[in-house]
Amino acid sequence: MKPARKLPPPLFSARCRACWLVAGVLALVVASFASLDLKLASFASGEALASMGRFLREFFPPDFSAGFVRKVVEGAWETLAMSALGTLLAAWVGVLMALPASQLKLGRGLARLLLNALRSVPELVWAAMLLISAGLGPFAGTLALAIHTSGVLGRLFAEAIENAQPGPAAALRAQGAGATRVFLYATLPQVLPQLMSYTLYRWENNIRAAAVLGVVGAGGLGQLLMFHMGLFQMDKTATVLIAMLVLVAVVDGASFALRRWMTR
Amino acid sequence: MPLNAAARRDPAWLGRVGLGVAGLVLLWPLLVATEFKPWLLLEPDSLRVTGRFVGSFFPPAFSGEFLWMLARETWRTVAIATAGVTLALLVALPLTLAATRALSVSALAGAMAPLPYAVRQLVRGLLILLRSMPELVWALVFVRVVGLGPASGVLAIALTYGGMLGKVYAEILESGDAQVTQTLLRNGATRLQAFAYGLLPQNAAELTSYTVYRWECAIRSSVVLGFVGAGGLGQQMDSSMKMFAGGEVATMLLVFVALVALADRLSAALRRALG
Numbered sequence: 001m002k003p004a005r006k007l008p009p010p011l012f013s014a015r016c017r018a019c020w021l022v023a024g025v026l027a028l029v030v031a032s033f034a035s036l037d038l039k040l041a042s043f044a045s046g047e048a049l050a051s052m053g054r055f056l057r058e059f060f061p062p063d064f065s066a067g068f069v070r071k072v073v074e075g076a077w078e079t080l081a082m083s084a085l086g087t088l089l090a091a092w093v094g095v096l097m098a099l100p101a102s103q104l105k106l107g108r109g110l111a112r113l114l115l116n117a118l119r120s121v122p123e124l125v126w127a128a129m130l131l132i133s134a135g136l137g138p139f140a141g142t143l144a145l146a147i148h149t150s151g152v153l154g155r156l157f158a159e160a161i162e163n164a165q166p167g168p169a170a171a172l173r174a175q176g177a178g179a180t181r182v183f184l185y186a187t188l189p190q191v192l193p194q195l196m197s198y199t200l201y202r203w204e205n206n207i208r209a210a211a212v213l214g215v216v217g218a219g220g221l222g223q224l225l226m227f228h229m230g231l232f233q234m235d236k237t238a239t240v241l242i243a244m245l246v247l248v249a250v251v252d253g254a255s256f257a258l259r260r261w262m263t264r
Numbered sequence: 265m266p267l268n269a270a271a272r273r274d275p276a277w278l279g280r281v282g283l284g285v286a287g288l289v290l291l292w293p294l295l296v297a298t299e300f301k302p303w304l305l306l307e308p309d310s311l312r313v314t315g316r317f318v319g320s321f322f323p324p325a326f327s328g329e330f331l332w333m334l335a336r337e338t339w340r341t342v343a344i345a346t347a348g349v350t351l352a353l354l355v356a357l358p359l360t361l362a363a364t365r366a367l368s369v370s371a372l373a374g375a376m377a378p379l380p381y382a383v384r385q386l387v388r389g390l391l392i393l394l395r396s397m398p399e400l401v402w403a404l405v406f407v408r409v410v411g412l413g414p415a416s417g418v419l420a421i422a423l424t425y426g427g428m429l430g431k432v433y434a435e436i437l438e439s440g441d442a443q444v445t446q447t448l449l450r451n452g453a454t455r456l457q458a459f460a461y462g463l464l465p466q467n468a469a470e471l472t473s474y475t476v477y478r479w480e481c482a483i484r485s486s487v488v489l490g491f492v493g494a495g496g497l498g499q500q501m502d503s504s505m506k507m508f509a510g511g512e513v514a515t516m517l518l519v520f521v522a523l524v525a526l527a528d529r530l531s532a533a534l535r536r537a538l539g
Binding site: 080122141209241 | 291293294295297298299300301304305310311313314317339340342343344346347350393396397398400401404408409410414415418484485487488491492498501502505508513517520521524525534537
């Protein structure tokens with residue numbers, strides 16, 4: 001008797017869900033490239049590469065004159081302050097909104113809807129809208145960061161509060177403590193490390209966002225970048241870009257160190 | 265038994281109040297640097313402008329022509345994100361293979377040899393550089409080089425997301441059980457064979473799941489890229505906002521929230537299916 005040989009499965013069959021999935025993804029990718037008319041082939045031509053090379057060469061040497069460096073450092077400090085204050089405000093608002101969003105009451109659905117709406121509009125769009133009422137400058141950027149981030153943090157905080165152990169809260173409530181004190185002395189101490197770690201993580205994200213918010217006129221390094229790039233001062237642009245990279249790296253390092261220090 | 269007054273007082277109040285005051289003092293320079301003046305929002309001038317802008321949100325623009333344009337731009341936003349992530353995969357895959365420690369032959373015998381170690385650190389540094397530049401900055405640079413249009417958005421997403429995907433892929437490949445891959449490598453399989461038959465089957469679900477999540481993020485950033493001229497919803501939103509056309513802005517915000525929610529659901533469902 002011959003040993004039973006199993007044929008390899010067919011490449012596509014109507015019952016295979018993964019096949020449909022892969023086919024769908026391929027169709028999406030092909031349709032995207034076809035509809036966008038990217039002319040990617042023209043980038044590979046010698047002329048385009050040469051112009052790219054010329055463009056990149058203009059970045060060197062970066063402008064490190066003392067006066068300009070001072071301006072860049074001021075911009076970097078402004079960006080840092082925007083991200084820190086925006087995150088801090090967002091943490092406060094996030095906690096306030098997480099309270100109704102984590103309760104089994106009428107406010108729950110409403111609070112969640114609001115949080116989702118705040119979250120799904122990006123910082124840059126908020127900033128562009130806030131410029132109308134807050135004017136050009138870092139204040140609009142800070143508010144935009146705070147609004148978007150409070151949507152993100154509110155949702156994460158609500159989940160953290162929901163997942164906290166109910167025991168300590170129940171014990172306090174049985175002793176006759178009010179809702180505020182139950183939250184402050186039973187729930188909050190439990191979830192505080194988690195809230196801090198979420199907040200720090202968002203701070204890392206926000207420093208990146210704050211760096212580019214200036215593109216629409218909301219202050220910080222982005223505004224310097226837009227200004228000097230618009231004037232084709234590539235050496236100054238290069239300095240601003242270096243400052244952005246350094247700032248992001250420093251904040252990443254600081255946040256990592258803080259988180260490790262707190263979870264130790 | 266009712267609590268008496270002494271028990272009601274917080275025993276740690278001094279420390280808490282002290283920390284609070286210290287926090288406020290540290291906060292001061294931040295408030296100065298960001299020109300934090302919320303009362304400016306409540307001045308009659310700015311209130312009037314805000315009121316007019318927000319008031320013009322109603323009714324949202326729902327004319328047939330506008331909706332058709334909106335549908336076209338929404339598709340373009342999705343297409344920029346999809347094309348960008350596809351190119352990012354092409355960037356990330358070779359870099360991942362070069363960066364991951366899981367495919368090191370010299371590390372089989374203990375410590376990695378100095379030259380391969382240096383090469384891997386170099387590739388890793390390149391990945392970090394690619395992803396720490398925000399995609400908006402890449403887009404600004406590309407708009408200067410290739411002109412306005414979707415190409416700059418696609419390239420910006422390709423580079424930033426290439427860096428992110430490459431770094432996380434390399435970490436995913438290193439985090440799994442290394443035994444299968446090492447056995448293959450020890451028995452003379454090439455690195456590509458070890459990747460295709462050892463690492464990939466083990467980690468495929470996690471890699472796909474992360475890619476889908478990044479696609480969802482790319483849709484969000486592709487909207488933002490429109491603000492610097494990469495086309496799609498963002499560009500329309502920018503021009504409507506500059507014309508103070510509140511009705512159009514309102515419709516676009518609605519479309520945008522719906523698009524993000526849809527991508528969110530789709531990606532969550534796909535990731536759940538991958539298990």
